[in-house]
Amino acid sequence: MKTQTTVQQQPAVSSGSPLVQVSGALTAIILFILLAAWLAKRFGLSGKTGSTKGLKVSASCTLGPRERVVIVDVEDARLVLGVTATQITHLHTLPPAPASVDPQPAEPVDFQSLMKNLLKRNGKA
Template structure:
């Protein structure tokens, strides 16, 4: 290779290495790939409508753990409440009655003799 083409060769070699190094950096702990593992998890999701959900997420580790109750829509995410972490399974549907069952029980208790006029 002639001396006139050597700088152009190194220029293109460095340009080719940039995406490869960025890809490698993204997948190593130096790039922050290992820093976020395990610090956030979804605890529960309640679908309110096709575009609205209530989501409970656990953030932090150790003494700094918190549960965030988030309102999620297509346009924004809002923090509705912050809770201390609950025991495992506390947010699951197996530990609490579904809303429909609670509503029916309440209606039976409050208005079993309630008759509406025709």
């Protein structure tokens, strides 16, 4: 008398498995976040960080691979600084920049015009 035993083998991971679906969704979300961060950095949409209320870099000129001259506006003067990889040297002090006459408030820009300007600037439209 022979007895037959049938062993059914199930696939290790099926494409409809909840684990595969969740892993795929998580990977897609992480890739989307990285892409959004790269785009924000590329187009300058990221916010300025730090507390630089009275400090603003108004001009910069590169002199070499790691050397540059920078004009920094502070509260009551403009400083000309030499910046290298290892040090910052005060070169000269200029009088404060003249205040602009009646600055116009910036108008809010809608998303459509912003995208058109970005595409024109990159030469794609």
